[in-house]
Amino acid sequence: MAFELNWGIISTGFIAQAFVKDLLVDPKTRDVSDVAHKVISVGSRSVESAQKFIDTYAGGDKSIRAFGSYAEVFADPNVKAVYIGTPHTLHYENARDALLAGKHVLCEKATTSNAHELKALLKLAKEKNLFFMEALWTRFQPITREVKRVAEEGNLGDPVVLHADLSGDFDIDNIPTTHRILDPKLGGGALLDLGPYPMIWAVVALYEHPSNQKAYPTSITGSILKTPLTGVDSSTSWTLNFTKHLRAQAILSASITLPASNPGVSIRYRNGNIHIASPIYKPASFTVQYFDKPGSGIVVREETKTFSFVGGGWHFEADEVARCVRDGKLESETWGHDKSILLMEVFDEVRRQGDYKLPEGVEKVFE
Ligand SMILES: NC(=O)c1ccc[n+]([C@@H]2O[C@H](COP(=O)([O-])OP(=O)(O)OC[C@H]3O[C@@H](n4cnc5c(N)ncnc54)[C@H](OP(=O)(O)O)[C@@H]3O)[C@@H](O)[C@H]2O)c1
Numbered sequence: 001m002a003f004e005l006n007w008g009i010i011s012t013g014f015i016a017q018a019f020v021k022d023l024l025v026d027p028k029t030r031d032v033s034d035v036a037h038k039v040i041s042v043g044s045r046s047v048e049s050a051q052k053f054i055d056t057y058a059g060g061d062k063s064i065r066a067f068g069s070y071a072e073v074f075a076d077p078n079v080k081a082v083y084i085g086t087p088h089t090l091h092y093e094n095a096r097d098a099l100l101a102g103k104h105v106l107c108e109k110a111t112t113s114n115a116h117e118l119k120a121l122l123k124l125a126k127e128k129n130l131f132f133m134e135a136l137w138t139r140f141q142p143i144t145r146e147v148k149r150v151a152e153e154g155n156l157g158d159p160v161v162l163h164a165d166l167s168g169d170f171d172i173d174n175i176p177t178t179h180r181i182l183d184p185k186l187g188g189g190a191l192l193d194l195g196p197y198p199m200i201w202a203v204v205a206l207y208e209h210p211s212n213q214k215a216y217p218t219s220i221t222g223s224i225l226k227t228p229l230t231g232v233d234s235s236t237s238w239t240l241n242f243t244k245h246l247r248a249q250a251i252l253s254a255s256i257t258l259p260a261s262n263p264g265v266s267i268r269y270r271n272g273n274i275h276i277a278s279p280i281y282k283p284a285s286f287t288v289q290y291f292d293k294p295g296s297g298i299v300v301r302e303e304t305k306t307f308s309f310v311g312g313g314w315h316f317e318a319d320e321v322a323r324c325v326r327d328g329k330l331e332s333e334t335w336g337h338d339k340s341i342l343l344m345e346v347f348d349e350v351r352r353q354g355d356y357k358l359p360e361g362v363e364k365v366f367e
Pocket of ligand 1: 015281
């Protein structure tokens with residue numbers, strides 16, 4: 001008998017639509033039979049938007065309640081877990097309210113405006129004995145598991161350099177400056193929006209590599225290019241050194257004024273390479289190259305693996321939440337709190353070096 005998780009959904013924008021569509025995909029299509037999902041209620045700033053969302057993305061299911069506030073979802077006794085799909089700078093308050101109401105939380109990336117806010121949420125979640133996870137969906141896709149297996153089976157050796165970029169052309173000259181990607185009050189810019197994806201591959205290939213023994217980066221450098229439109233970062237690059245147990249470096253970048261580069265990720269070893277196809281949030285394939293001898297660069301074997309599934313790919317993270325809640329876990333072993341903190345600490349440091357300050361009053365926790 002599958003464990004069914006009852007969800008409350010906060011917000012009705014792009015990502016909430018994609019997530020709910022995936023909750024409704026039959027788990028059997030991805031060979032899952034131990035967990036299932038039920039949408040219980042949807043909260044929006046307007047009840048009309050919540051109802052339209054249910055009509056459009058949940059087949060008009062009359063059993064799903066539409067609310068004109070997020071608070072009513074948090075107060076709904078039938079909701080066990082809340083999915084938060086609001087802009088980044090609202091995550092802290094939304095997740096805090098959900099936790100205070102006794103709900104488990106799946107919160108979109110970037111989890112918060114800064115690492116202090118995230119740590120405050122994690123403390124609260126632990127005090128309330130509730131599960132909390134950042135919605136880093138890419139980590140739960142089957143391709144990521146396979147890249148990790150290949151990266152760790154030993155044939156390639158230890159990682160040396162990882163290049164990863166996620167860019168997307170948001171046509172910033174022609175969208176309103178109130179759009180969340182341009183508005184500093186909503187944490188606009190490339191780093192917080194796209195940055196989690198280069199980071200996820202640095203985490204998988206470097207941080208999670210057994211030779212790294214879960215050591216955080218030993219240094220972080222960052223460079224930010226701001227758009228004069230609103231002052232948010234339009235292109236950002238940053239590097240992470242992992243030198244405690246590895247001699248490895250991640251070279252990462254994100255831009256909101258360019259299409260994605262392809263391959264989006266290259267992980268380089270003395271014995272070969274792994275190239276991951278764009279888009280790096282949901283790659284359909286990756287290619288492994290093996291050299292004839294360490295350091296030669298002469299490829300003697302190349303293997304490309306491709307992946308496909310029914311749905312958008314967000315259901316894998318939902319399954320993880322359901323399993324963790326079912327098993328009484330407070331965090332995921334696959335994308336645990338240590339990784340979300342790592343991401344936020346890197347973003348804080350890159351913003352500090354690039355002098356990108358969020359407007360006064362946006363960040364709610366400072367220490
Ligand atoms: N995992 C992924 O693949 C993925 C992809 C895209 C975005 N995201 C993340 O999801 C979050 C939302 O992104 P999105 O693309 O879905 O944004 P979006 O389309 O603009 O939707 C955001 C929603 O948040 C609610 N909201 C509450 N206060 C708001 C405010 N002051 N301004 C704007 N919206 C407000 C609105 O819903 P109501 O009006 O119903 O309250 C709005 O529809 C971001 O943190 C982003 O990083 C994740």
